[in-house]
Amino acid sequence: MIQCPAEAKASWDVVVIGTGMGGSAAGAICALNGLKTLIVDKNPAPGGACSCYEKQGFRLDTGTHLFIRCNRGPFGDLTKRLGMGLPIEFRRTRYLTHVKGMNVDARIPAGRFGMVMVLPLLIWQLKIHPRYHGPILRLFYDIARMKPRQVEALDKVPIEAFLLRYTENPEVRAMMGILLGLFFVLPAWEASAGESIWNLQKMFVENCLGYPKGGAITIPKTFLAGAERHGAEVRLKCGVEKIEIQHNQVKAVVLDNGEQVTTRSVISTTALRDTVFRLAGGDLFPPGYVAGVKKIKQAWTAVQAKIAVKKRLIHAGSMVGCVPLRFKIEDRVVREAMARVENGIQGDTIPIYAPVPTNYDPDLAPEGCHIITAAAVAPTLDVPLADNEQVWINGLMNALHQMVPGLKENTLFADTWTVADLAGWIGKSSGSVITTAQTVDQVGPGRPDHRTPVEGLYIAGDCAGPARGVGTELACQSGMDCGDLVSSDLRRGEG
Secondary structure: OEEOOOOOOOEEOEEEEOOOHHHHHHHHHHHHOOOOEEEEOOOOOOOHHHOEEEEOOEEEEOOOOOEOOHHHOHHHHHHHHOOOOOOOOEEOOOEEEEEEEOOEEEEEEOOOOHHHHHHHHHHHHOOOOHHHHHHHHHHHHHHHHOOHHHHHHOOOOEHHHHHHOOOOOHHHHHHHHHHHHOOOOOOOOOEEHHHHHHHHHHHHOOOOOEEEOOOOOHHHHHHHHHHHHOOOEEEEOOOEEEEEEEOOEEEEEEEOOOOEEEEOOEEEOOOHHHHHHHHHOHHHOOHHHHHHHHHOOOOOEEEEEEEEEOOOOOOOOEEEEEEOOOOOOOHHHHHHHHHHHHOOOOOOOEEEEEEOHHHOOHHHOOOOOEEEEEEEEEOOOOOOOOOOHHHHHHHHHHHHHHHOOOHHHHEEEEEEEOHHHHHHHHOOOOOOOOOOOOEOOOOHHHOOOOEOOOEOEEEOOOOOOOOOOOOHHHHHHHHHHHHHHHHHHHHHHHO
């Protein structure tokens, strides 16, 4: 990888904007297919939300990630297509996660039957009346056994409505809604049940939830190495200021140093609205397309903490749940909490997702020490904050101190990230973690097309394409699909 030189000018088949999962995958496929490929990123390190930084001997992720399918999903598909085999070593833990809060305190074992094994404990802790036991068991049985067509039929059904088919118990619906909504950083009445079930099946049936040796950055770095192996050039510290379009055709990108790079096509992996309004110019697109872009629902985002601790405090791959640890959880309470988020107010109910990377790879920290990367749901930058950023950070840290005994006295340092910090790094103006949210009308064919009305301009990553998956895997599959599409379109144009 080289830094962006001020004087160099070149002609490319495709310029890919971004080295996150979508950009690195798209660029690798374009290079594999024989296109002259340039991949650029404004940051000094690749990977986007899967990048990292180092501090006091700790390697800290910029995001908060675990990976559902690992080498059995698009990551492995891509490295095999690139002729690399399966070079990424994904590791697992004995316990998938520790669920804490919502009147529950239980570790879920790894394995296909981990949830089944812990289900009686969860039912007992929630004090669920026996009349609800049968429907709850049937819910999990049906989720595990659903065929693809049955899952697809639920794409346009919200998680909340799906759960109502099985149980009227408000505690079960609320808890399941929060946990399933964490996949997509959406409330249960907006997130697609079909998309959620598809991912649950992959997590429990394929049974390979894990995390890569070397940290999350290992994945995009491997893809970029494969891209370079097939002739791509990767430039870091090389942002794009503008996509130049003439007569409805992409002509060039203008870099942040003023260099104009001519190209036959561009794949942008930022938010679709950022591509259209910030990089290209909304007046260059048909009014109907612009209106559709404005209507796209984005997922919420998160404030984050990267916490270095003296010893192991969480004995699972992650901790998920919320505070208060004990309260009467029901639909009404959850709706009120989510309404506060939508209005920029941090409520008393704070959902938490906290992977522990060092439980997978101890070498990410000095010997004996550990890393907790935690996130709490927060509104995007489109929402005016009634409570300032520090209130949201304090809420995250207070929640963690309640959920993780011994955290305060064993913390070496805690780096906190506001939504603005995250948005600045990933290059998405709203800071949304999934910029085309997986709502009932934005999954599968309902997602924006990779092609735009401008010839030669494509979009990929979490914002476009009919791929399924949680976050990073969705973006990777989208990038691969888009790379193949661009290659096909350019070859057809040559013919």
